[in-house]
Amino acid sequence: MSVHVAARWVVLDIEGTLTPTSQVHVVLYDYARPRLGPWIRDHGDDPVVAEAVAQVRTEAGLSAQAGTDEVVAVLHAWMDADRKATPLKTLQGLIWQQGYARGELTTDYFPDVVPALRSWRQRGARLAVFSSGSVAGQKASFSHTTAGDLRELFAHHFDTVNAGPKREHRSYEAIAAGLGEGEPRRIVFFSDVPAELDAAAAAGWQTVGLARPGEPYADADFGTHPAVSTFDDVRLEVIA
Known part of the structure; x- marks a missing residue:
């Protein structure tokens, strides 16, 4: 019709x-998942990253002192649930941006x-x-x-x-x-x-x-x- x-x-x-949904749930998610922790550690002084991490702690009920491993555990759980959480999307976007720029993603x-x-x-x-x-x-x-x-x-x-x-x-x-x-x-x-x-x-x-x-x-x-x-x-x- x-x-x-x-x-x-x-x-x-x-x-x-x-x-296709697999472009996100398989290709992009698999690319971002192992890179979330290193990205947060390497870009902790970036105001955008710092704000996203603070939002994760708040939304997940973590303490303000929660470490990167705790934050990443929440992010992985959100990815597993396909939750459209803004701080997750922000961090994924930054990682994907670099991946596309390097020619590692298409x-x-x-x-x-x-x-x-x-x-x-x-x-x-x-x-x-x-x-x-x-x-x-x-x-x-x-x-x-x-x-x-x-x-x-x-x-x-x-x-x-x-x-x-x-x-x-x-x-x-x-x-x-x-x-x-x-x-x-x-x-x-x-x-x-x-x-x-x-x-x-x-x-x-x-x-x-x-x-x-x-x-x-x-x-x-x-x-x-x-x-x-x-x-x-x-x-x-x-x-x-």
Whole structure:
């Protein structure tokens, strides 16, 4: 089934929408896991790292003097539970940023993704990303891909720090403001998670679900949200 969308802005989730879930849960998580402790020890004077560690201690109920091993144990547990914790995403993003810069990581997308994004951009659509992964991690992942450097395709990046939780409508209202878009219906959000689509719809956005075969939400109930299994089934009309 094809879906017709008329929009100016296209906002995209990443995991399960642009990339296979395994890209994050296997490739990226396995890369970050053994490097969290060394990164915290080697970058303890970095204000961003220090703040993330302080947030871990607070959220996990650790003492302010809790050592790196205790902090890393919490981070590993959060990774095992796939918890979208902001300090975890911050630290992972920094590690992934270095991995991409060194050429040790490469992002692979579903086959339909890059052709669709390039086509939409060439026809005048403006593209943005909203992911639980940090903005630094997002930009790094787009910098080194099997299709080259894709960073120029995107005008804006949003995460749980600069927008808010992905399942709350206020986050999508904040993004619309950040895009300078006063008419929410001119924004369409693509995600594989129905609860995220619900939040975007509550903010007045258009929504399209991605039910990709083999992915965790392939058989999800998308309710009133139109759903496709590939971007090839999306007919985007770009509006001014």
